[in-house]
Amino acid sequence: MYDVLINRLKSMGCDIDGTLERMLNDKEFMIQCMCASLDESEYDLLKKALEKNDASGAFDYAHALKGVTSNVGLTPLYNCIVEIVEPLRNGKTDNLDDKLCELFKKREEIRALFKSFNL
Numbered sequence: 001m002y003d004v005l006i007n008r009l010k011s012m013g014c015d016i017d018g019t020l021e022r023m024l025n026d027k028e029f030m031i032q033c034m035c036a037s038l039d040e041s042e043y044d045l046l047k048k049a050l051e052k053n054d055a056s057g058a059f060d061y062a063h064a065l066k067g068v069t070s071n072v073g074l075t076p077l078y079n080c081i082v083e084i085v086e087p088l089r090n091g092k093t094d095n096l097d098d099k100l101c102e103l104f105k106k107r108e109e110i111r112a113l114f115k116s117f118n119l
Contacts, residue, residue, distance in 0.1 A: 019073030
C-alpha cells in the first residue's frame with residue numbers, strides 16, 4: 001500500500017527520497033509524519049493572523065510550517081509557504097490572499113490523497 005501512495009506523492013512533487021533518508025527509510029513513520037503535519041494548527045493560526053494583518057504572528061506560524069513541510073518532504077506545500085514567509089519576514093501582509101488560498105488548496109489535495117488510502 002505504501003509504495004503506491006509514495007509514488008503518487010512523488011508525482012505531486014514531494015521529496016520522498018530525501019525524507020526517507022532523514023527518517024531512516026521507515027516508510028510507515030514517514031507517512032505518519034506527513035499525515036500529522038497536514039493537521040498542524042499553524043495553518044488556521046496563519047490564516048487568522050493574516051486576516052488581522054498581524055505580520056509578526058503570521059510570520060511565526062508560516063515559518064513553523066516551512067520547517068515542518070520541509071522536514072516531511074511536502075514540497076508543494078513548502079513552495080507555497082516560502083512565498084508567504086518572505087514578505088512576512090519584511091513585515092508585509094498585503095497580496096498574500098492568493099498565496100494562502102493556493103497553500104490551502106494544495107494541502108487539501110494531499111489530504112484527499114491520504115484519505116483515499118484511509119489514512
